[in-house]
Amino acid sequence: xxxxxxxxxxxAVLSLMAGACAxxxxxxxxxxxxxxxxxxxxxxxxxxxxxxxxxxxTxxxxxxxxxxxxxxxxxxPSAGGEVVTAEPGQELxxxxxxxxxxxxxxxxxxxxxxxxxxxxxxxxALEFVGPTPExxxxxxxxxxxxxxxxxxxxxMISNNAGDQIGSAAxxxxxxxxxxxxxxxxIPSAEGEDLFIAQVDFDSIGVVMADxxxxxxxxxxxxxxxxxxxxxxxxxxxxxxxxxxxxxxPKYDSLELVxxxxxxxxxxxxxxxxxxxxDQHPDLKVIxxxxxxxxxxxxxxxxxxxxxxxxxxxxxGLPSEMVDYTLNGCAPQFALWSFVDLGYLTYYTSxxxxxxAIEGVEGxxxxxxxxxTFSVEKDPTRxxxxxxxxxxxxxxxxxNVEEEAS
Amino acid sequence: xxxxxxAPVASRDxxxxxxxxxxxxxxxxxxxxxxxxxxxxxxxxxxxxxxPRNQINLLTLSQEKIIVVLAMAFVIIGGEIDLxxxxxxxxxxxxIASLYEGGTPMELAVLIALGAGLLAGLNNAFWVAVVGLPxxxxxxxxxxxxxxxxxxxxxxxxxGGFPGWFTAITRDxxxxxxxxxxxxxxxxxxxxxxxxxxxxxGRTVYVVGNSRDVARFSGVRVTRLKxxxxxxxxxxxxxxxxxxxxxxxxxxxxTAEGFELDIITIVLFGGVSIFGGxxxxxxxxLSIFVILNLRNGLALANLTGNTQLGxxxxxxxxxxxxxxxxxxxxxxxxxxxxxxxxxxxxxxxPRRADSISGTASG
Numbered sequence: 210x211x212x213x214x215x216x217x218x219x220x221a222v223l224s225l226m227a228g229a230c231a232x233x234x235x236x237x238x239x240x241x242x243x244x245x246x247x248x249x250x251x252x253x254x255x256x257x258x259x260x261x262x263x264x265x266x267t268x269x270x271x272x273x274x275x276x277x278x279x280x281x282x283x284x285x286p287s288a289g290g291e292v293v294t295a296e297p298g299q300e301l302x303x304x305x306x307x308x309x310x311x312x313x314x315x316x317x318x319x320x321x322x323x324x325x326x327x328x329x330x331x332x333x334a335l336e337f338v339g340p341t342p343e344x345x346x347x348x349x350x351x352x353x354x355x356x357x358x359x360x361x362x363x364x365m366i367s368n369n370a371g372d373q374i375g376s377a378a379x380x381x382x383x384x385x386x387x388x389x390x391x392x393x394x395i396p397s398a399e400g401e402d403l404f405i406a407q408v409d410f411d412s413i414g415v416v417m418a419d420x421x422x423x424x425x426x427x428x429x430x431x432x433x434x435x436x437x438x439x440x441x442x443x444x445x446x447x448x449x450x451x452x453x454x455x456x457x458p459k460y461d462s463l464e465l466v467x468x469x470x471x472x473x474x475x476x477x478x479x480x481x482x483x484x485x486x487d488q489h490p491d492l493k494v495i496x497x498x499x500x501x502x503x504x505x506x507x508x509x510x511x512x513x514x515x516x517x518x519x520x521x522x523x524x525g526l527p528s529e530m531v532d533y534t535l536n537g538c539a540p541q542f543a544l545w546s547f548v549d550l551g552y553l554t555y556y557t558s559x560x561x562x563x564x565a566i567e568g569v570e571g572x573x574x575x576x577x578x579x580x581t582f583s584v585e586k587d588p589t590r591x592x593x594x595x596x597x598x599x600x601x602x603x604x605x606x607x608n609v610e611e612e613a614s
Numbered sequence: 615x616x617x618x619x620x621a622p623v624a625s626r627d628x629x630x631x632x633x634x635x636x637x638x639x640x641x642x643x644x645x646x647x648x649x650x651x652x653x654x655x656x657x658x659x660x661x662x663x664x665x666p667r668n669q670i671n672l673l674t675l676s677q678e679k680i681i682v683v684l685a686m687a688f689v690i691i692g693g694e695i696d697l698x699x700x701x702x703x704x705x706x707x708x709x710i711a712s713l714y715e716g717g718t719p720m721e722l723a724v725l726i727a728l729g730a731g732l733l734a735g736l737n738n739a740f741w742v743a744v745v746g747l748p749x750x751x752x753x754x755x756x757x758x759x760x761x762x763x764x765x766x767x768x769x770x771x772x773x774g775g776f777p778g779w780f781t782a783i784t785r786d787x788x789x790x791x792x793x794x795x796x797x798x799x800x801x802x803x804x805x806x807x808x809x810x811x812x813x814x815x816g817r818t819v820y821v822v823g824n825s826r827d828v829a830r831f832s833g834v835r836v837t838r839l840k841x842x843x844x845x846x847x848x849x850x851x852x853x854x855x856x857x858x859x860x861x862x863x864x865x866x867x868x869t870a871e872g873f874e875l876d877i878i879t880i881v882l883f884g885g886v887s888i889f890g891g892x893x894x895x896x897x898x899x900l901s902i903f904v905i906l907n908l909r910n911g912l913a914l915a916n917l918t919g920n921t922q923l924g925x926x927x928x929x930x931x932x933x934x935x936x937x938x939x940x941x942x943x944x945x946x947x948x949x950x951x952x953x954x955x956x957x958x959x960x961x962x963x964p965r966r967a968d969s970i971s972g973t974a975s976g
Contacts, residue, residue, distance in 0.1 A: 338918050357667070372774045373865075
């Protein structure tokens with residue numbers, strides 16, 4: 210009676226097993242060395258020490274104090290290195306993979322990548338794909354794992370999976386896919402060809418200290434930090450950099466009195482900002498190195514009519530900050546351009562994918578409208594190479610509107 | 615809804631034997647049809663799908679989940695639920711990583727992690743089977759508690775750099791294209807199918823799942839069985855944790871977060887009743903392959919995460935709706951047509967039918 214069941218169960222199981230075992234071994238094709246130096250640098254117009262500064266210095270007129278540490282690639286050019294330029298029209302299939310879809314900065318990066326895609330007349334596809342925020346880590350790993358199957362030539366990833374992506378990225382590399390990270394690197398650099406760094410992470414301390422000094426004036430005063438979560442690696446590194454910079458006698462008048470966390474949630478950041486004002490009557494500036502925190506703090510000060518007393522600064526998106534900058538609640542804040550980051554990432558990836566550059570230290574190349582860049586060791590990680598975009602762009606009432614539109 | 619039209623009592627026994635065939639014609643049949651459709655569609659219109667490497671990737675990417683699915687099927691058929699599996703996976707993975715970092719040999723770390731899974735399962739078992747608390751509450755506490763414990767060990771760090779043999783478990787092919795972990799999955803799959811359908815243990819799971827009281831009156835040691843289910847679930851979840859640590863090569867506190875929902879979804883989609891007592895391993899296995907192939911096809915077709923989620927969500931909703939609609943429609947038809955078709959017995963809906971029937975009385 211139950212023999213039916215047995216038979217069916219066994220048959221099904223066996224057939225599934227047989228099916229799974231039948232497929233022959235997948236042998237990862239070792240990446241064929243790309244024809245590297247075959248690209249003669251067609252234009253020897255090597256502007257050796259040209260400023261890679263993407264932003265035509267639209268610095269606040271008040272004090273140009275906000276650029277010192279962010280003078281990136283210009284010191285890197287190794288002697289005699291020729292500047293590689295791209296040869297348009299070569300076919301590459303490119304994947305732009307953000308941490309997840311649905312927030313403005315990543316859309317802006319895609320905008321920049323598309324601009325470069327069209328400029329370089331790549332007949333291949335540029336796909337902007339990504340996981341949902343809830344499934345970011347597993348989703349990214351899946352996209353990278355599938356990339357060789359889909360015949361991608363380059364994956365450009367803003368890594369949200371930490372080192373967990375390393376193994377998948379390395380496998381993709383073995384299969385001949387170039388892996389370029391941007392915005393957020395693979396910490397161990399396993400499986401990563403290059404990291405396109407938006408700014409020198411260490412320089413953010415200087416930028417924040419300068420903005421605080423700028424806002425408070427020479428007499429200085431008390432300021433506090435409103436960060437994202439206590440676990441956020443980026444923010445923690447930036448705060449540490451700021452604390453280090455504050456040792457400099459130049460900033461003696463600045464006193465960091467507190468660090469609180471709004472967990473990148475608007476409500477929580479709003480409440481924390483108001484609590485800071487309550488606890489520190491002499492507080493002059495709230496410095497928030499996160500786009501969520503800075504907007505919430507500015508709104509809190511505006512709503513409570515505290516803008517005369519306490520100013521807000523930090524890292525913010527112009528489109529979210531424009532009102533607060535114009536009404537004086539957040540007179541200065543900084544950020545890099547995600548459009549430029551996307552553009553530079555695409556440009557570099559195209560050069561790497563076509564074999565024009567190999568992704569080794571000391572190489573120099575021209576990235577379209579953004580100028581000349583070079584590949585260097587990433588000093589912020591134990592291993593890995595980076596291309597440093599830099600510098601920060603500081604926004605104030607003179608330039609925030611044009612960027613916000 | 616599940617108003618079994620007065621089926622002739624005499625045919626009930628025969629019905630039990632025919633039940634499986636009838637179910638094959640209905641739910642499992644539907645899944646099989648769906649699988650064939652998806653595979654055909656993928657094979658003809660998604661480039662790269664048939665690539666052997668992709669066929670392996672498709673399984674590898676979800677191997678930890680689908681191994682735990684096998685254990686979860688037992689738990690749910692047994693009338694319980696285990697929400698803590700993903701947290702146990704994380705706990706095991708984190709234990710391996712932090713022990714290894716602290717100088718413990720990897721082999722020992724893996725054993726300790728598996729032991730921790732057993733303990734977590736025992737803990738769940740105690741509160742559910744001995745004390746008698748609802749498993750939903752107990753394992754919800756486990757979901758939070760074990761995850762918290764994992765985060766305590768690792769804080770906000772990422773630990774990696776595991777020895778080569780450990781990452782090779784999930785990466786290097788040992789038999790044909792199969793890695794050791796996929797082989798393990800296939801072996802466990804066979805074991806699970808045999809255990810559930812061909813042994814006394816499996817029959818007991820159905821009996822208990824159908825009705826705890828009936829089971830007790832008929833001399834089944836309910837407590838022991840339920841305890842066994844949770845211990846098994848904890849152990850397999852820890853095994854899943856070992857595999858995910860191996861596959862990713864690095865562990866964080868958020869490892870495997872949210873996996874429990876995917877796992878339970880696959881089990882239910884396989885035709886297992888959330889109320890216990892119903893479902894087959896074949897259905898669950900088909901469900902695994904349907905969902906993995908669908909996801910793979912969507913991913914290769916470059917659909918974004920949101921679209922993938924939408925398509926799979928739609929499929930799941932339909933999977934609940936369609937059988938219920940058919941059951942309702944058939945019930946009406948049968949009522950209208952008198953008792954002419956009573957012999958066909960079981961409605962196609964594997965979930966909502968009455969609690970004690972079919973396999974239970976076997």
